[in-house]
Amino acid sequence: MMVNLFFFMMIIIFIISRFINVGLSSSLEHDSHLLKRGVVQQKYLEITRPLPFANLTPSCTLPILTHDFGNTMGLPPISVDYTPPEKCCWKHVALQFNASCKGVHEYDRIAAVWLDGVDLFRTSTPEPTVNGVFWTVTKDVTRYSSLLVKENISLSVMLENLVDDVYTGVYHVNVTFLYYDIDDMGVPLSSRSNRKLRLVDDVFVDNRIRGDKQATAADLIMPISGNGGEGFWFRIQSDSELHGKSVIIPKNTYKAVMEICVSFHGYDEFWYSNPPDSYIRANNLTSQRGHGAYREVLLNIDENLVGSVVPFPVIYPGGINPLYWDPVVSIGAFDHPSYDIELTPFLGVLLDGESHFLWFKVVDCLPFWLVDANLHLWVDKQYTGSDCQVQAKIIDSGTPDLEMERSSDFEGLDGSCEVEMKRKSQYRGWVKSSAGNLTTTVSRQLKFKNKIKFHDKGNEKKVKQKVKEKIEISVASERGIKISHTSLKRKYPLTITTKSSKEDDGTISMLSELENELCEKKKWSEGDSGSCSSSLKNGQKCKGRMNVQDNVVVQGEATTEQSYSYNGEASSYSQEITAANGRLINDTANYFNLASFSTM
Numbered sequence: 073m074m075v076n077l078f079f080f081m082m083i084i085i086f087i088i089s090r091f092i093n094v095g096l097s098s099s100l101e102h103d104s105h106l107l108k109r110g111v112v113q114q115k116y117l118e119i120t121r122p123l124p125f126a127n128l129t130p131s132c133t134l135p136i137l138t139h140d141f142g143n144t145m146g147l148p149p150i151s152v153d154y155t156p157p158e159k160c161c162w163k164h165v166a167l168q169f170n171a172s173c174k175g176v177h178e179y180d181r182i183a184a185v186w187l188d189g190v191d192l193f194r195t196s197t198p199e200p201t202v203n204g205v206f207w208t209v210t211k212d213v214t215r216y217s218s219l220l221v222k223e224n225i226s227l228s229v230m231l232e233n234l235v236d237d238v239y240t241g242v243y244h245v246n247v248t249f250l251y252y253d254i255d256d257m258g259v260p261l262s263s264r265s266n267r268k269l270r271l272v273d274d275v276f277v278d279n280r281i282r283g284d285k286q287a288t289a290a291d292l293i294m295p296i297s298g299n300g301g302e303g304f305w306f307r308i309q310s311d312s313e314l315h316g317k318s319v320i321i322p323k324n325t326y327k328a329v330m331e332i333c334v335s336f337h338g339y340d341e342f343w344y345s346n347p348p349d350s351y352i353r354a355n356n357l358t359s360q361r362g363h364g365a366y367r368e369v370l371l372n373i374d375e376n377l378v379g380s381v382v383p384f385p386v387i388y389p390g391g392i393n394p395l396y397w398d399p400v401v402s403i404g405a406f407d408h409p410s411y412d413i414e415l416t417p418f419l420g421v422l423l424d425g426e427s428h429f430l431w432f433k434v435v436d437c438l439p440f441w442l443v444d445a446n447l448h449l450w451v452d453k454q455y456t457g458s459d460c461q462v463q464a465k466i467i468d469s470g471t472p473d474l475e476m477e478r479s480s481d482f483e484g485l486d487g488s489c490e491v492e493m494k495r496k497s498q499y500r501g502w503v504k505s506s507a508g509n510l511t512t513t514v515s516r517q518l519k520f521k522n523k524i525k526f527h528d529k530g531n532e533k534k535v536k537q538k539v540k541e542k543i544e545i546s547v548a549s550e551r552g553i554k555i556s557h558t559s560l561k562r563k564y565p566l567t568i569t570t571k572s573s574k575e576d577d578g579t580i581s582m583l584s585e586l587e588n589e590l591c592e593k594k595k596w597s598e599g600d601s602g603s604c605s606s607s608l609k610n611g612q613k614c615k616g617r618m619n620v621q622d623n624v625v626v627q628g629e630a631t632t633e634q635s636y637s638y639n640g641e642a643s644s645y646s647q648e649i650t651a652a653n654g655r656l657i658n659d660t661a662n663y664f665n666l667a668s669f670s671t672m
């Protein structure tokens with residue numbers, strides 16, 4: 073009986089929510105504490121499909137790092153030596169990140185894993201309970217194979233954590249590499265001769281976002297990152313900061329893709345819900361969360377803008393209402409998406425043997441953004457001598473087209489503001505390598521729209537955002553014959569509604585609803601052999617309430633529904649879950665894998 077009683081007791085711990093309406097109490101904005109239930113160690117998870125080779129036994133396993141992240145605030149990352157296992161045959165590699173934590177905490181945290189300065193993985197941490205939480209993420213890192221074969225390089229993990237008399241949660245982290253020797257010939261025979269290639273493609277497609285087909289991993293990956301003292305990412309504090317690196321790329325490079333990794337924190341954690349500064353000033357608010365609700369990471373080569381990213385709004389496990397994310401975290405929270413930008417048309421600039429400055433800035437940003445990138449390069453192994461250099465030239469760098477409109481209409485704390493942005497670009501360049509003289513054309517259209525409405529003296533806030541992007545990459549021979557075509561369409565709509573009110577008992581209650589979705593459709597074809605496609609629709613709907621008193625939430629409840637559906641050439645996966653108040657109450661999954669990989 074005593075035991076049962078214990079289980080029915082609500083265990084209250086303090087979790088900070090950082091998403092409170094400005095109207096009622098701007099003083100609450102940064103640190104109101106929430107309650108969280110929890111009686112046993114809770115497993116947290118992000119819904120995603122299994123890796124195609126998840127069921128196979130790895131041919132080798134390399135436990136690379138075990139570390140307890142205690143009071144690590146301001147410290148450099150933990151680094152260990154990496155050397156691949158000896159006498160191990162592998163074609164695919166997965167990184168497994170396991171972590172657990174028990175104790176009282178003030179915030180969720182961001183953690184990252186770098187190999188030789190290359191950003192392999194970013195995860196945010198769930199807010200722990202006194203009974204403990206744990207989570208595990210397995211990520212396909214095969215696209216970093218050229219690094220994973222290297223000996224004596226450094227693997228670094230950063231997780232800045234605060235531990236003192238009040239906050240007691242230490243994160244225990246294990247990082248393991250799993251090597252798989254998948255026989256690509258083991259896939260079912262198909263009448264279509266390029267079946268094998270298609271299946272391999274599917275393996276390489278990232279679980280959620282990949283801007284490009286990566287039939288083979290790059291031959292070389294150059295980190296565009298910092299020196300590592302404060303993590304290898306660049307810490308971007310304002311719109312006026314430029315961060316990047318000068319690089320000289322090999323003269324026999326014939327293909328280049330920049331993979332951008334990004335996360336947003338501090339005053340910009342909820343950038344998509346920030347009102348314009350004029351609103352903050354006019355109402356004498358103390359909030360620092362302004363600069364409006366549009367952010368874009370710009371990628372430049374020397375003086376030229378070559379691409380941009382409006383990141384998917386990953387909500388960290390303490391975000392909006394922390395009770396939403398227990399035990400299912402938000403889309404991307406445990407395995408942050410990265411974004412690929414095809415740079416092959418720019419090889420005409422990069423291949424001149426000179427050093428070029430590749431750099432980022434974040435438009436309108438507030439402190440702080442963590443941005444770094446991995447430059448994936450494919451080199452022509454038949455072109456190695458100094459006189460048989462790959463040649464390249466930009467044919468058309470177009471004039472990137474940007475339209476931007478901002479409007480706002482406020483009366484006191486009520487009113488609305490809107491930002492709309494459209495970007496259109498087309499880049500074309502030829503590259504002559506041993507494969508021939510191929511012309512790559514990259515076209516892109518990006519549409520961004522954000523509207524924020526305040527009612528009821530700012531106590532009701534509605535955020536509606538839409539991001540839509542279409543990228544097409546085509547490669548043609550010198551005679552104009554189509555070699556390959558890839559098209560990627562993605563959109564991520566987001567709506568958040570929050571209503572705060574003062575209750576008779578002196579607490580502030582906040583009702584909230586959230587809908588966040590990631591949709592991606594991809595089509596690719598080689599020559600005239602018909603096209604392949606994959607699609608993903610991953611959406612979450614959350615509803616909840618929390619009551620805050622003296623910055624402590626004394627009550628709350630939340631429901632999260634998620635629907636995940638992926639259809640690829642070789643597999644399909646769907647999962648529907650409902651989580652409520654810390655429990656999974658419904659979880660159905662269907663997995664169909666045509667590939668049935670075999671190990672050698």
Ligand SMILES: *[C@@H]1O[C@H](CO)[C@@H](O)[C@H](O)[C@H]1NC(C)=O
Binds near residue numbers: 170208
């Ligand atoms: C990590 O977690 C997975 C899944 O729970 C488990 O199979 C694996 O053994 C764990 N690895 C380590 C090193 O703890």
Ligand SMILES: *[C@@H]1O[C@H](CO)[C@@H](O)[C@H](O)[C@H]1NC(C)=O
Binds near residue numbers: 138170171206244245
């Ligand atoms: C990490 O690995 C050690 C040793 O295998 C194990 O005792 C511990 O439970 C693991 N921790 C996590 C969080 O996986």
Ligand SMILES: *[C@@H]1O[C@H](CO)[C@@H](O)[C@H](O)[C@H]1NC(C)=O
Binds near residue numbers: 223224
């Ligand atoms: C890596 O380090 C080991 C031990 O110091 C050494 O024997 C080996 O030659 C090194 N490998 C390379 C590629 O430098």
Ligand SMILES: *[C@@H]1O[C@H](CO)[C@@H](O)[C@H](O)[C@H]1NC(C)=O
Binds near residue numbers: 354355356
């Ligand atoms: C803001 O402060 C100024 C100066 O203290 C005051 O005149 C003005 O009425 C205040 N505005 C609001 C909306 O409170």
Ligand SMILES: *[C@@H]1O[C@H](CO)[C@@H](O)[C@H](O)[C@H]1NC(C)=O
Binds near residue numbers: 463502504509510511
């Ligand atoms: C490669 O092809 C383009 C047009 O497709 C042409 O303008 C260029 O001169 C060719 N380059 C070489 C080195 O032949």
Ligand SMILES: *[C@@H]1O[C@H](CO)[C@@H](O)[C@H](O)[C@H]1NC(C)=O
Binds near residue numbers: 650657658659660
């Ligand atoms: C669980 O899912 C089943 C099948 O989709 C559905 O019939 C049922 O109503 C769901 N239950 C809850 C509590 O959501």
